[in-house]
Amino acid sequence: MIxxxxxxxxxxxxxxxxxxxxxxxxxxxxxSDWYVYLAITxxxxxxxxxxxxxxxxxxQNEVEQFAESIQYRDFSRHFDVSKAPSELKPLRKGFxxxxxxxxxxxxxxxxxxxxxxxxxxxxxxxxxSYEVETGDSGWVNESFKKLIGIPYLKSINSxxxxxxxxxxxxxxxxxxxxxxxxxxxxxxxxxxxVSASVFRSDxxxxxLVAFQNVSEALDETESKAWQKLLNVMxxxxxxxxxxxxSLADTLKNRLQSPEIANSLAGSELEDLELGIDTIKRRxxxxxxxxxxxxxxxxxxxxxxxxxxxRNLFENLNSLMSPTLEKKNIExxxxxxxxxxxxxxxxxxxxxxxxxxVVNAIEAVKDREDPRITLSAELQNNKTLxxxxxxxxxxxxxxxxxxxxxxxxxxKTGSGIGLSLCxxxxxxxxxxxxxxxxEGVGSSFVMQFGLQN
Numbered sequence: 001m002i003x004x005x006x007x008x009x010x011x012x013x014x015x016x017x018x019x020x021x022x023x024x025x026x027x028x029x030x031x032s033d034w035y036v037y038l039a040i041t042x043x044x045x046x047x048x049x050x051x052x053x054x055x056x057x058x059x060q061n062e063v064e065q066f067a068e069s070i071q072y073r074d075f076s077r078h079f080d081v082s083k084a085p086s087e088l089k090p091l092r093k094g095f096x097x098x099x100x101x102x103x104x105x106x107x108x109x110x111x112x113x114x115x116x117x118x119x120x121x122x123x124x125x126x127x128x129s130y131e132v133e134t135g136d137s138g139w140v141n142e143s144f145k146k147l148i149g150i151p152y153l154k155s156i157n158s159x160x161x162x163x164x165x166x167x168x169x170x171x172x173x174x175x176x177x178x179x180x181x182x183x184x185x186x187x188x189x190x191x192x193x194v195s196a197s198v199f200r201s202d203x204x205x206x207x208l209v210a211f212q213n214v215s216e217a218l219d220e221t222e223s224k225a226w227q228k229l230l231n232v233m234x235x236x237x238x239x240x241x242x243x244x245x246s247l248a249d250t251l252k253n254r255l256q257s258p259e260i261a262n263s264l265a266g267s268e269l270e271d272l273e274l275g276i277d278t279i280k281r282r283x284x285x286x287x288x289x290x291x292x293x294x295x296x297x298x299x300x301x302x303x304x305x306x307x308x309x310r311n312l313f314e315n316l317n318s319l320m321s322p323t324l325e326k327k328n329i330e331x332x333x334x335x336x337x338x339x340x341x342x343x344x345x346x347x348x349x350x351x352x353x354x355x356x357v358v359n360a361i362e363a364v365k366d367r368e369d370p371r372i373t374l375s376a377e378l379q380n381n382k383t384l385x386x387x388x389x390x391x392x393x394x395x396x397x398x399x400x401x402x403x404x405x406x407x408x409x410x411k412t413g414s415g416i417g418l419s420l421c422x423x424x425x426x427x428x429x430x431x432x433x434x435x436x437x438e439g440v441g442s443s444f445v446m447q448f449g450l451q452n
Contacts, residue, residue, distance in 0.1 A: 017048045066095045070102075126211035128170075130156040131204055138206055147192065147211055148183075169194060170209055182400070248280035302345040302427055309340045309376045309385065316353050316374070324372075329364060334375040342383050342448045348424045349446075352432075355417040356387040356444050363391025363442060388443040394436040402434060 062079070078099070079092035126144030130137045135156045145151060150162060160167040169181050175198045182191050193212045198205060252273065313333050324331050342349075357372060364370035373388040394402070403422045421444075425432045429449045436442035 013048070013052050017045075017052060020045050020048055062091055062095070066098075069099070124213070127208070128153070128156070128211070129206050129208045131206050132198070133205065139208075144211055147190075147213060166192075166194075170196070173209070175207075244279065244283045248276050248283065252276045252280070302348065304343055304345060306341050306343050307346050307349070308338075309342060309383070310335055310338050312342075312346070312349065312353070312385075313374050313376075315350065316357065319354070320357055323361065327361060327365065327370070329361060329370040329372060332371060332373045334373060336377065340376055340378060340383065342385070344428050344448065345424075348427075352421045352424050352446065353385075353387065355421050359417065359444075360387060360389035360391065360442075363389050367391060383448040385446040385448070386443055387446075388441060390441040393438040393440050393442055394434075395438055399434055399436060403432070 066079070079095045081089050081092045081096065124143055126147045127139060127141045128137065128144050129139040137153050137155055140153050145153075148159075148163065148166075150159075153159065156167070156170065159170070163183055166181055166183055169179055173179055173194060173196045175196055178193060178195045180191055181194050190213060194209060195212075196207055196209045198207050200206070313335065317331060317333065320331070353374075360372045364372065367390060369390070371390050374386070375388070376383065376385045378384075403418050422432050425446060431447045433445050433447070434442060435445065
């Protein structure tokens with residue numbers, strides 16, 4: 001409507017100019033005293049032309065100023081309507097309305113951007129976007145920085161020096177695909193689910209990558225899978241081996257009967273008895289071994305109480321002191337907050353700590369200055385209880401296997417201890433992780449859930 005009025009004003013001036021020109025032409029052709037009339041109409045004609053040019057120049061200047069403010073996104077600029085010539089007031093009013101509309105849109109976009117920024121900072125999923133052609137980073141949220149352990153990432157290519165495997169996986173990951181990548185963070189293996197998508201903006205193609213720590217979820221799924229497998233295995237082994245042990249007893253009793261004992265030579269009888277005893281001993285050993293693994297599946301309920309960590313450490317120290325003194329191993333306890341507490345089943349948690357300390361004793365037995373450290377702290381609203389040693393440590397390829405049932409680094413180990421520890425921690429809605437460096441030592445970190 002505003003610009004319609006501007007057009008009508010311009011059209012009116014053109015019509016007046018046309019009428020004046022027509023009148024001047026007519027007088028010049030038909031009038032006998034044309035020079036008299038021409039002296040009157042010519043100044044009017046000049047005035048109208050000059051006024052039209054002035055009007056056009058002012059309008060052009062106003063449009064140029066408005067275009068400049070749009071180019072530099074200066075929507076705060078205000079065109080004074082009250083002091084404008086009457087013919088430019090509709091134009092300035094229109095510019096102000098357009099500026100107000102742009103300011104409103106800009107505020108809405110800024111609000112949406114801030115909202116999106118806050119959402120991306122609050123989520124636990126790491127977010128990274130980068131331009132495909134140049135590799136320049138766009139958006140990098142705090143979750144990604146914490147997960148990867150970097151304060152800043154200018155280019156995706158900078159990631160190659162820190163995490164080469166992860167960098168290659170990100171570059172090669174196609175839009176819509178998912179991949180689980182394992183990285184080492186603080187001497188711990190962390191499994192990350194990486195997914196990617198692509199979008200185009202301002203003619204540039206960018207890649208958006210999401211990183212989600214799935215270590216705990218995979219640990220829980222893996223634990224449940226092992227429980228199901230052990231249920232089947234122990235059931236089948238018990239059903240198959242128990243009759244063998246019973247049959248061995250029956251055969252041995254038959255060998256001792258007079259009719260069989262008298263019909264065989266002494267050496268033959270001894271060989272048969274030795275063979276049957278071996279079968280019985282091995283079958284009973286297999287039954288005992290299988291029965292021990294049943295303990296992995298027997299724990300289903302927890303007797304949760306609030307436990308002071310200092311009491312937990314004191315009880316463990318009293319229990320293990322004789323063994324530690326005998327082996328000349330130093331036990332160091334570090335607890336800066338005496339009021340630190342956890343909610344757990346004390347019997348099961350003590351069993352976990354005993355297993356970890358026993359493993360630590362085995363790890364430091366050949367060190368000149370053997371030392372085991374118990375420590376605890378509150379970190380990110382989670383209680384961490386740590387058992388550390390200055391033993392020989394473990395190579396990186398073993399760190400992802402030591403919690404698997406049946407796996408043991410010791411020749412005499414059954415592979416049940418750490419598996420049981422992990423299951424107990426998962427039942428407490430927590431987790432247990434290992435940090436280890438060859439030649440330096442190992443630390444087992446028990447992570448308990450959020451504390452109220």
